[in-house]
Amino acid sequence: EIPKKEINANPIFLVARSFDINKPGTKIDKLRGGVLGGILKKGKLEVGDEIEIKPGLSIKKANQHTYQSLITKILSLHKGNQIVQEVIPGASISIETSLDPFLTKADSLTGCMLSKKGILPEISNKIKIKSELFKEVLGEEIKKTVEIIKTKEMLMLNINTTTTVGTVEKVDKQGKEIELSLNIPVIALKGDNVGIARNINSHWRLIGWGEIIQ
Numbered sequence: 318e319i320p321k322k323e324i325n326a327n328p329i330f331l332v333a334r335s336f337d338i339n340k341p342g343t344k345i346d347k348l349r350g351g352v353l354g355g356i357l358k359k360g361k362l363e364v365g366d367e368i369e370i371k372p373g374l375s376i377k378k379a380n381q382h383t384y385q386s387l388i389t390k391i392l393s394l395h396k397g398n399q400i401v402q403e404v405i406p407g408a409s410i411s412i413e414t415s416l417d418p419f420l421t422k423a424d425s426l427t428g429c430m431l432s433k434k435g436i437l438p439e440i441s442n443k444i445k446i447k448s449e450l451f452k453e454v455l456g457e458e459i460k461k462t463v464e465i466i467k468t469k470e471m472l473m474l475n476i477n478t479t480t481t482v483g484t485v486e487k488v489d490k491q492g493k494e495i496e497l498s499l500n501i502p503v504i505a506l507k508g509d510n511v512g513i514a515r516n517i518n519s520h521w522r523l524i525g526w527g528e529i530i531q
Contacts, residue, residue, distance in 0.1 A: 322406045327436045328360030329506070330412070331477045332370070332429040337422035350392050351421030353431070354411045355478065360432070362412070363403040366391045370431045371504050372440045374420060384502060387426075388434055389414040428479040430504045440502040444474070444483065446511050446527035447494050454515075455523040463524045465492045472497065473521050475512035476529070479503050494530070505529050 334354035339347075353370075362368075368391060372384035393413040394401050404410050412431075420426070430437060454461045466472070468485050474497070483497030509529045514521040 323359035324361055324405050326359045328362050328432050329358040330362065330368075330410075330431045331355045331358055332426050332431060333478045335421040335424050335426035335429075337418035339418055348418065350389075350414045351416035351418045351426075352411055352413050353421065353426060354409065357404055357406045357410055358477075359406055361403055361405050362391060362394065364391050364394055367434045368414070368431050369434045369437060370426060370429050371437050372429060372502055373426075384440055386440075387416065387420065389416045430477065430479075437504055438506070441505045442499050442502045443486075443496065444499060444503065444505050444529060445494065445496045445531035446513075447530050448492075448513060448525055448527040450513075450525035451523070454517060456520070457517065457522060461517070466495055471516065473514040473516075474499075475514070476503050476505070476509060495527075505531075507531070
């Protein structure tokens with residue numbers, strides 16, 4: 318079923334790309350802010366809105382990664398070739414922000430989520446999902462039955478525009494509800510769908526899907 322557009326909800330924007338659109342040698346007074354491309358999942362965004370981006374900027378200190386959320390403003394909105402004052406769900410959108418373009422170059426913010434300031438939950442290093450496994454592994458030449466998920470195994474998860482790898486910490490008796498500790502933190506929104514892949518013969522193969530329950 319095609320999901321209905323939730324225009325009156327808090328905005329959730331999924332960042333699929335991030336750019337520095339300035340050409341080398343551009344004069345300082347002509348520089349444009351960092352640009353984010355992606356899909357508005359729900360809600361509405363307008364020029365001038367103060368927005369927050371999470372997980373945000375990845376910072377490495379003492380061989381450990383930490384994340385710093387970014388707060389900025391929307392300078393302009395682009396829907397295809399059109400410059401608009403507001404956007405609702407339904408098309409690919411690019412957002413020019415007041416961020417230093419250095420922070421958005423080379424897809425450095427791909428996989429992030431943005432909303433108005435104070436709306437998004439804290440980033441999570443753990444996730445609980447309700448899983449549904451396929452009967453057979455997808456992508457293998459020889460048919461192979463999907464084995465049940467076991468504790469301590471590593472799975473790759475695709476959540477919106479984010480890809481992360483997690484270690485299974487707990488599995489319920491039915492093998493449906495699983496809890497994972499994540500290598501890369503995510504913004505976990507209850508009800509979001511998750512693609513589940515397992516490393517088979519040195520390749521990640523899709524074995525099922527799930528729904529975030531915590």
